[in-house]
Amino acid sequence: MELTGAQALIKSLEAQGVEVMFGLPGGAILPVYDPILDSSIRHVLVRHEQGAGHMAEGYAQVTGRPGVVMVTSGPGATNVVTPLANAFMDSIPLVAITGQVPTSAIGTDAFQESDITGITMGVTKHNWLVTDPADLPRIVAEAFHVATTGRPGPVLIDVPKDVSNATMTWYEPSEADLDLPGYRPQMEGDPEAIQAAVDLLLAAERPVIYAGGGVLKARAAGSLLELAERTGIPVVTTLMARGAFPDSHPLCLGMPGMHGNFTAVTSMQRSDLLIALGSRFDDRVTGKVSDFAPGAKVIHVDIDPAEHNKVRRADVAIAGDCRMVIDEMLAALDAAGLPYDDGARAVLDPAATPADAPAGARPVPGTRAADRPAERLAEWRAQLAEWQRTFPLTYEADAGATGQGGGLKPQFVLETLRDATPSDTIVASGVGQHQMFASQWWRFDHPYTWVNSGGLGTMGFAVPASIGAKVGRPDRMVWAVDGDGCFQMTAQELVTASSERIPVKIAILNNAYLGMVRQWQEMFYEERYSEVYLSPDLPDYVGWAEAMGCVGLRVESPDEVAPAIDKANDIDDRPVVIDFRTDAFEKVYPMVPAGVSNDEIVVDPSQAATLAALRTGGAK
Amino acid sequence: MTAATTDRCHHTLSVLVENKSGVLARVAGLFSRRGYNIVSLAVAPSDDARFSRITIVVDVESAPLEQIVQQLHKLVPVVDISELAPADARERELLLATVSAGPETRGQVIQLVGVFEGKIIDVSADRLTVMLAGAPETIDDFEELIRGYGIVELQRTGRVALPRLDRATGVAERPRVVA
Structure with a gap:
């Protein structure tokens, strides 16, 4: 069968099971847009290519399937660099297809030419410049394989216009056609290392499971739940792992890090064993590295061996897929004779059991007998419970939930x-105070319900990511929690959402400031506010939302909050934007200032005296 | 470049890569964006046309060898990486240098080249271009000695290396495959 390169490209995407892609056409990609008219693949036409990239990321985050972006050469391609960098940091499977000027024009500074494979080398797992249409089926198969296996990540395929126009003889690429001699992801953990890990785990007195985004990437939430319950070891979930372990579970300590809660942060500092599962000792988690968890041995499970010993030396480093390694650890625990009723079983709502929990083989959580936490961990868990009682997340909720500056309390x-x-609502966020408030105050009881930009910290992520998430999970309610600064960066994608009938809901926490920068200027720059004021009324968010085909609502007093949300929840035929006027004076606590030890954690002002007394009263 | 090329902090990595366009840029880009230092780099086709071999001498003061190797290994076109520890490797390098050699020093330069078993490959009225292949330490010594006569231009290739043979069997000792 003779096909054009363009037809072969679309056919290859169909063969990969692609159901939707996000993009915007232009000169060099024109030939590829023609066969889209005859394809089963849905194309979502965005208003800016960056939006396409973040939509594809949102889609990938909630479905586990790779997101696909298609854009033209030059500026179209450079506009997806930010989403690619974002996906690279957060290990999101993303396949970007860019048009390129004809091969004869490459290197001549042709119209809309950019060296996108060169530009994206440092922010993709791999990229390809196609020079022969006959290579297209193979390269597309390779690209999807690389994007989705091992540590997932973004890839890019650059397709010159003459390659799209030329003809080739179609073939279905087989696995043997893949030409990736240097690509061999390690899936199974080394049995000796697993045994060493289990030995440490059974001897630890103050262990903490430090769960990261890799748990979600490996679809290991079910295995993690079993490991925690089997051993009674408490779990912290990083920003990238919110939802990987249910927040309502008694063993869940919540989020650690710069704005993590006191117990999560301090548990790691006092721990004698950190079991790092798919986490990478990010600087926002460790604080000052040399003072991080000083008494802890480290078991580090990661599919990417380059993460081992990068920041913190591991006592046991295990390269492998998180789910396979956890399951191997569970088997080793069985072999070591750890009795089942020795584990700290929690009373769990069966409905809260993650959808990807392995069925059958092992006892279903919630069916075991009495709650008998291991003797060994009793003291540790009592200490954690005491910290949780003394230093819960808190905010000043009096004065009718309005704050010093007169606005609503964002919390x-x-x-x-x-x-x-609903508890399975998908929440997307941008970057800044609203992101930290959302991570702190939401209750994540299901995996794949939290979509945010963790590593790169991309402002403007929420609106397009929520649209992509809703495309991937139309059955779920999808809310974006956004800041006013973030919203202004990518709001135009609500035009996409309206015209494509993608009913996302946006809650803008509008404090009229670039709030996190404002917080730092207040705390560390003597309240010298430099270029952070945005105005609450310019733009008019309600008018803007309505101009984009959305329902726009404004909420200024606490008693309007719940009715407005109910109203938004009832609208399912178009996007809704709520402009919540929030208190600009509110700061995110707790906070570990940049570059200092996690022991220097600053708690909410209402708890500061208690913490000071605890510190002077001796190290606990 | 001086005698520092044979520093103890330097390790030689023999990296087998796919022979495709842009591979060197990927390797070089990795080193620059992660702040690793390259001491020397040599690239050439291997005995299999599908692959090239990059011999990189890295400075492990800038980053641990393990990190450099693991990050390199993540590049999709990187097929194999072996570390050749100095004691287990036969390393060679080529030097070309144009040296000032007027009537009064010409004889001394020719003698020096003879002592090191190099070659004179070009001659003019007051200059000689000399070639020397040898172990990197030898090249370092030679470079230092000819410096006194006045180096007009100098070019070194960067080192290439193969594992040392086992004397008894004649079989190459396996290099430590690190990734």
Whole structure:
């Protein structure tokens, strides 16, 4: 069968099971847009290529399937560099297809030419410049293989216009056609290392499971739940792992790090064994590395061996897929004779059991007998419980939930939103204060319900990512929690959402500031506010939302919060934007200032005296 | 470049890569974006046309060898990486140098080249271009000695290396395959 390169490309995407792609056409990619008219693949036409990239990321985050982006050469391609960098940092499987000027014009500074394979070398797992249409089926298969296996990540295929126009003889690429001699991801853990890990685990007195985004990438939430319950070891979930372990589980300590809660942060500092599962000792988690968890031995499970010993030396480093390694650890625990009823079983709502929990083989959580935490961990768990009682997340909720600056308390808005929506609601966020408030105050009881930009910290991520998430999971309610600064970066994608009938809901926590920068200037720059004020009314968010085909609502007083959310939840035929006027004076606590030890954690002002007393009263 | 090329902090990595366009840029880009230092680099086709071999001498003061190797290994076109520890490797390098050699020093330069078993490959009225292949330490010594006569231009290739043979069997000792 003779096909054009363009037809072969679309056919290759169909063969990969692609159901939707996000993009925007232009000169060099024109030939490829023609066969889209005859394809089963849905194309979502964005208003800016960056939006396409983040939509594909949101889609990938909630479905586990690779997101696909298609854009033209030159500026179209450079506009997806930010999403590629974002996906590279957060290990999101993403396949970007870019048009390129004809091969004869490459290197001549042709119209809309950019060296996109060169530009994206440092932010993709791999990229390809196609020079022969006959290579297309193979390269597309290789690209999807690389994007989705091992440590997932973004890839890019650059297709010159003459390659799209030329003809080739179609073939279905087989596995043997893949030409990747240097690509061999390690899946299974080394049995000796697994045994060494289990030995450490059984001897530890103050262990903490440090779960990262790799748990979700490996679809290992079910295995993690079993490991925690089997051993009674508490779990912290990093920003990238929110939802990997249910927040409502008694063993869940919540989020560690710069804005993590006191117990999560301090548990790691006092731990004698960190079991790092798919986490990478990011600087936002460790604080000052030399003072991080000083008494802890480290078991580090990661599919990417380059993460081992990069930041913190591991006592046991295991290269492998998180789910396979955890399951191997569970088998080793069985072999070591750890009795089942020795584990700290929790009373769990069966409905809260993650969808990807392995069925059958092992006892279903919630069916075991009495709750008998291991003797060995009793003291440790009592200490953790005491910290949780003394230093819970808190905010000043009096004064009718409005704050010093007269606006709504952002935490109050989030608590109300959380309580008014189904527990499997998908929440997307941008980057800044609103992101930290959302991660802190939401209750994540299901995997794949939290979509955010963790590593790169990409402002403007929320709106397009929520649209992509809703495309991937149309059955779920999808809320974006956004800041006013972030919203202004990518809001135009709500035009895409309206025209494509993708009913996402956006909660803008509008404090009229670049809030996190404002917080740092208040705390560390003597309240010298430099270029952070944005205005609450310019733009008029309600008018803007309506101009984009959305329903726009404004909420200024606490008693309007719940009714507005209920109203938004009832609208399912178009996007909704709520402009919540929040308190600009509110800061995110706890906070570990940049570059200092996690022991220097700054708690909410209402808890500061208690913490000071605890510190002077002797190290606990 | 001086005698520092044979520093103890330097390790030689023999990296087998796919022979495709852009591979060297990927390797070089990795080193620059992660802040690793390259001491020397030599690239050439291997005995299999599908692959090239890059011999990289890395400075492990800038980053641990393990990190450099693991990050390199993540590059999709990198097929194999062996570390050749100095004691287990036969390393060679080629030097070309144009040296000032007027009537009064010409004889001394020719003698020096003879002592090192190099070659004179070009001659003019007051200059000689000399060639020397040898172990990197030898090249370092030679470079230092001819410096006194006035180096007009100098070019070194960067080192290439193969594992040392086992004397008894004649079989190459396996290099430590690190990834």
